[in-house]
Amino acid sequence: MKSAAPLYAPNDGVIEVAEKTLGGRVLSSLEAAYEVSFTVDRDSLVETMTLLRDTPGLEYQQLMEIAGVDYPDRADRFEVVYCLLSLTRNHRIRVHVQTDEIKPVPSVTGIWPVAGWLEREVYDMYGVLFDGNPDLRRILTDYGFVGHPQRKDFPLTGYVELRYSEETKRVAYEPVKLAQDFRTFDFMSPWEGAEYILPGDEKAAAAPPPAPPAPPPAQPKTTESTAQSGAGKPDAGASPKPATSPAKAEKSDGADPKPAPPAAEKPKPARARKTADVAAAPEAAKALSTRKVAAKPRVKPDASTAEAPAKPSRAKKKPEPNNG
Secondary structure, eight states, rough: OSSSSSOOOOOOHHHHOOOOGGGEEEEEEEETTTTTEEOOSSSSSSHHHHHHHTTTOOOOOEEEEEEEEOTTTTTOEEEEEEEEEEEETTTTEEEEEEESSSOOOOOOTTOOEEEEEEEHHHHHHOOOOEEEEESSSSSSSOOOSSSSSSTTTOOTTTTTTEEETTTTEEEEEEOOSSOOOOOOOOOOOOOTOSSSSSSHHHHHSOOOOOOOOOOOOOOOOOOHHHHTTTTTTOSSOOOOOOOOOOOHHHHTSSSOOOOOOOOOOOOOOOOOOOOOHHHHHHHHHHHHHOOHHHHOOOOOHHHHHHSSSOOOOOOOOOOOOOOO
């Protein structure tokens, strides 16, 4: 692919051939951005278009588009631009015609019938009149639309707005009612701040600073003894009082004497194990660990036996053998 866009025939010699063919009908010509444009006389527009279509070397057979441009500062504020295409030469040009709100532009529907709808679009958007158009009426806006939207002096909100009315059961046209006026915006950096005072900032500057919060109420201090509060300490210039014994001091105060804290008990030394005795008598230690003592169960006495005291039992002595 040699180029991204379609290739067209070069513009070499196009302006010279067109000016020679059209003669005085050409008011000005310009070649810019690889395109050729001509500004021609408005009254001779039909003859100019016929020559551009039928003249050998030009042969612009097809009308591609009709556009409008608004220049409010000019006397003839509108320009009607015709975009032509030569199919045999693969070349394009533009033809410009100037007019205003009153002067009509000759219609080219006799040359290209497709111009009928294109001229209606220019009329609807800009209000340019075309003389000879068989059906010159609006095509893009509504039937009751007021004004021409593409004019530079047309308001962005329009003059009327339409809505469906439940009362009349039809679409109603009403004047535009804005909830708020249009705001003006600037392009200043929001971090730097605006040079003007925003609405409402003057109130913040005039308002006094808020009062500091009140401190919380002081709570009374509680102490457990005079040693913590420092009460009863002698003054710097007072004479020292005679020392008294602790016993007298307790009696003079009249309070019960506090018991003295117990002295810290010394830990007892751990009793050393008598390993020597265990080593000396291993058989006795083994006998003590294996010995079982049978305990007699205790039986609760009955009522009859509980009243009479139990008689001690006497063991019978065995007769000693006579060795004589």
